[in-house]
Amino acid sequence: MNGPSASPPAPQGSEEPAARAVALPPTTPPAGAVLPPRAPEAPAPGTLLGSHYDHCFGCGPQHPQGLQLTAVAGEGLDVTAEFTVRPSHQGGPGLAHGGVLVTAMDETLGTLNWLLHAAAVTGRLETDFVRPVPVDAVLHIRAWVTGVHGRKIYSAAEGRIGGPDGPVAIRAQALFVQVKLEHFTTHGRPEDIKKAMDDPDLFKRARAFEVNP
Numbered sequence: 001m002n003g004p005s006a007s008p009p010a011p012q013g014s015e016e017p018a019a020r021a022v023a024l025p026p027t028t029p030p031a032g033a034v035l036p037p038r039a040p041e042a043p044a045p046g047t048l049l050g051s052h053y054d055h056c057f058g059c060g061p062q063h064p065q066g067l068q069l070t071a072v073a074g075e076g077l078d079v080t081a082e083f084t085v086r087p088s089h090q091g092g093p094g095l096a097h098g099g100v101l102v103t104a105m106d107e108t109l110g111t112l113n114w115l116l117h118a119a120a121v122t123g124r125l126e127t128d129f130v131r132p133v134p135v136d137a138v139l140h141i142r143a144w145v146t147g148v149h150g151r152k153i154y155s156a157a158e159g160r161i162g163g164p165d166g167p168v169a170i171r172a173q174a175l176f177v178q179v180k181l182e183h184f185t186t187h188g189r190p191e192d193i194k195k196a197m198d199d200p201d202l203f204k205r206a207r208a209f210e211v212n213p
């Protein structure tokens, strides 16, 4: 891939800090990016977007330790989702782990794929943690597409607590890259791929997503 390469840090004192910094590509759309219309196959506004894979840590109903996140299609290229922080999601005592919150943002941003009718994986995800999120809080997440440039899909999201209009607890920006079905079949653990392929519903869903970048 042509993304940034993260090199191990240079020995201390050998370079100026600025020389050791890695220039990361932006998660904001470049000039020439477009905001496409909703795909003709996009679920209607208000539709509960199903899980893309029953065992997904983010959205799978058959993943007992997962986030079991559910999202709803918005009117445009946007979705909303709710995630309830459970005791098993703690980082600090009584507080959500930051990585779990990032997963909730990643998953919600990923559901934008349904509206574009494109299979895409996260290439880059930036997050700002704005305020701590307690256990039992509901994170109200909104995510939207900010631009599409070739295979690259740019998006943003925010998570609020205390209600959909409550204070922002987390913000995110992401760059997803469209992939073919072979991305999964080539790289996934064979026994899981076989099981997924044997599930006619999942296979149909996955095939329907096939893109020709």
Ligand SMILES: CCCCC/C=C\C/C=C\C/C=C\C/C=C/CCCC(=O)SCCNC(=O)CCNC(=O)[C@H](O)C(C)(C)COP(=O)(O)OP(=O)(O)OC[C@H]1O[C@@H](n2cnc3c(N)ncnc32)[C@H](O)[C@@H]1OP(=O)(O)O
Pocket (backbone or CB within 6 Å): 001, 002, 003, 004, 025, 052, 053, 058, 106, 107, 108, 109, 110, 111, 113, 114, 118, 119, 120, 121, 122, 123, 124, 150, 151, 152, 175, 177, 179, 184, 185, 193, 196, 197, 205, 206, 209
């Ligand atoms: C059989 C089972 C099927 C099951 C699936 C079924 C359905 C799926 C459909 C829909 C799913 C619906 C909802 C999904 C919800 C999911 C939420 C979770 C999402 C994730 O959690 S997913 C896991 C984490 N994710 C990864 O596991 C990716 C690992 N990675 C790679 O697999 C490659 O790295 C890849 C594919 C990213 C790129 O590889 P590649 O070879 O295809 O493309 P290439 O490198 O040419 O990049 C093309 C252009 O993107 C730019 N670019 C690339 N990477 C960049 C980066 N990091 N930063 C900035 N720019 C980047 C380049 O600079 C170039 O830009 P330009 O075109 O301008 O030159």
